[in-house]
Amino acid sequence: MTADFTGRTALVTGSTSGIGREVARQLATRGAHVLVSGRDAERGAATVEAIRSSGGKADFIQADLADPASVQQLAVRAIELGGQVDILVNNAGLFPFAPTAEVPQQEFDEVYAVNVRAPFFLVQALAPAMAERGNGAIVNVTTMVATFGLAGAAVYGSSKAALQLLTKTWAAEFGAAGVRVNAVSPGPTRTEGTASMGSSLDGLATTTPLNRVGKPEEVAAGIVFLASDTAAQIHGVVLPVDGGRLAV
Template sequence: MSKDLAQQTALITGATAGIGRATALALAARGTDIIVHGRNKERAADTLRQIEALGATARFEPADLSDPAEVNALAERTGDVDILINNAGIFHFARTADTDPATFDAHIAINLRAPYLLVQALAPGMTQRGYGAIINISSGAAATPGHGSGIYGATKAGLESLTRVWAAEYGPDGVRVNAVAVGPTRTEGTAGYGDAFESAGQNVALKRLANPDEIAGAVAFMASPDASYVNGATLSAMGGHPALG
């Protein structure tokens, strides 16, 4: 594989499992050094071993993204990065009447405020160096209503809106900001939903769930020089819409 991202450093939030881990490995295979964010030390250690086996360097930086002080401290410890992947997120599905304030606040804090604070802290350094790529992980729920996905979808829609704002704000200084909207993907986080989630794969044109590696490939493309003129876009990695019949 081309080492077209060599001599670059990426911070990936939620990188100890699922899409985040797959993205870390995809970028490492292209030569990127990885800062792995997460909260599980054992999973982080395994992720670091896999990254280092690909010839890249890696380090673990834990933080609770629901706490703005910890997010800011994470950014400070991270230092200069060339690539920021805002991947970490939560999803607790419930109808509006059944969504309590704590669940609402947690979605806003982790899915929306944490990416905002990281971009706020790290994008200025990218602009000073005249180069950078920020990729926000969104969801089909941002544009498609679903039962119980109200606050989750709202945070992802907000993140896509911020993607366009940041693309205009930082683009003139060489920093590209894009999003990848993810369809139903088989990860550790979705395993608990059982048959109900498995059936979600039948609602896309490809008639199956995605694997994390497939999403990671789309994210790596958006971070790469191949996407050098892509800015303010949301790439759909949702398996396609089935035809109405």
């Protein structure tokens, strides 16, 4: 059964490239009005144009998730453009890798601002209205390294581990009101953002049973599933889309 999002508005953060862009495309293909969000207006305009040229409905909202005021304005603009937000996909994230001893405080603060604080306050701004309507879906994008220790991933992994716990907490808070909150945990995935990882990305992939790097569309399919009515009975889960890494 193909998910149908006709008449629904979806806000997808970090959707001008990579996994987020593919999520926006798949949601729009299935009828959603997609609000594309990111820092780069040029890439945002290109993403919106690609969706519209394929018959979908999309608008772009520029936002810097490291800035609390920009996060609040993003929620306001999303409601203005969409009328309401039915689906929130917290996809945007920073993923630096460095030994703990070499992490600057500013980098630590920025990662937690984007990966934890921004999703928290977007949910605070948008989930209560979903609860009042008795319907809504929130999908957070985490990572497989939120679940096991990987040298160099202390800041990134711990920030996403926090988001995984928030996923379960929000499911407990909002589930009875009809708002489903779940997460997808990707493994190594080839995107513009991971291009700088070079061969280390392929090295991570060799630790998975699938033994290859994932594709954005494969991760996006899991996110779209969790946002859909097909997943109506699924609350508070973290779905691994990681080539089986967490299964071994």
